[in-house]
Each structure stands twice: as C-alpha cells, then as structure tokens.
Amino acid sequence: MSVEAFTVTRSKLTGPRNKTILITGGSAGIGLQTATLLHDLGNNVVVLDRAPAPKSFSTSSRFLYQQCDITSWTSQRGAFEAAVKKFGGIDGVFVNAGIAEYKDQFFRDEVDSTGLLAEPDRRTLMVDMNAASDTVRLAIHYMRRNGKERGGSIVMTASLAGYLASAGAPLYSAAKHGIVGLMRALKNDTATLGIAISVVAPGITLTDILSGRKEGESLQEWAST
Incomplete structure (x- = not known):
C-alpha cells in the first residue's frame, strides 16, 4: 500500500487555542518552533530548558520560562509546579528535550584509573529515555488533576x-x-483518563542537537559537507 506525502502549512493549523502547554527543550530547534507556533495560536506556553529563555517571548504574559535540568526529578517537578501556579493547570506537554549520541560507547576502549575498561557514559540514555519518562510521569500526574472531561x-x-x-x-x-515503546504501552491506560499520548518521529532535522559539527560551523555548512 502506497502512502501519499502531504504538507501541513501554518495556515491550516487552527488549534489548539487557549490552552496551557509545557515544552521541554523549548529554547531551540524543534522545541522552539513548537513553542512559537503554539504561542501564535493563542496558548500559554511554558518552556523548560537548560539553555537561556528565547528572547522572542520576553514581553508576553502568556509565556513562562523555567531553567531546568530534566535529569533532575526535583528540577522538573518544580518547573511543573511553577507552570500550574502561574496558569492554573497544564493541558498539553511536549516531551521534546534530547541530545545526540555521545561518543562511541561500544567499540572505543578507554581505561579508568585501575587500568581496566572504563564504565560507559550513559548520558544519552539518561536524557533521551530516563528524563523523558520522568516528564511523561509528571504530565500524567498534573493532567489527572484536570479531570477526565478536560484531560490533556x-x-x-x-x-x-x-x-x-x-x-x-x-x-x-x-x-x-524506548520512547515509541513507552507510548504504545501507555496509550490504552492514558485514554481511560482522557489523556491522549502520541509520538512524532522526525528524520534528520537541522538543529543544534546534530553531532559531528565543528566549532563555529553553521548547520547549513554541516549539511553541505
């Protein structure tokens, strides 16, 4: 069965509106574009990121920035609490923050101070799976407060x-x-709470997450090599 490609333009996007939406990793890349679109549609937008707040929202009363280390449970939880305190609740969460592969953890042999094989660096899993799972857990908790009718x-x-x-x-x-599997494992249970859960699966996208870029090299320069 063939699948026909299609393009979604901003002019065709009419919702959501008047919602409060939290986005992890919202200061750059896909997260920033998502935050910008949702804000333009008339929503309250909460951005969690280690990077500085986007300057484009600096004067908006519908925007909240929380500097956040998503690998810290208390940091994430505090950011969700701040969002609820400012806007009264959370209707949507984009679990977006992530990093690229960090070095070769399987075929490059490095030794530690004992002279034996060094422990692998697990930061990619910690950010892209563990911290993302924490974000989902927090999202379900705060959306359950909305009640099934409002959901999220x-x-x-x-x-x-x-x-x-x-x-x-x-x-x-x-x-x-793991993210895809998490969605598949949760979707039936979250549906009973009035909470929809889904994934987007981008191909290669020119954002700052791309690895292999030289210092000072632009995304366009990286893409052309």
Missing part, C-alpha cells in the same frame, strides 16, 4: 531512528525505540 495531550519527540535504528548512534536509537 502528551506528545513525545521520538525519531526515525526509533523505528529503523541508526548505525553509529546505538544508544540514541535505543532511547528513541
């Missing part, structure tokens, strides 16, 4: 690597497979 929506940023895997990025691929 959770959208997780997976990747094409979450379906096909990506050579050279095994931990990133494993984490994104």
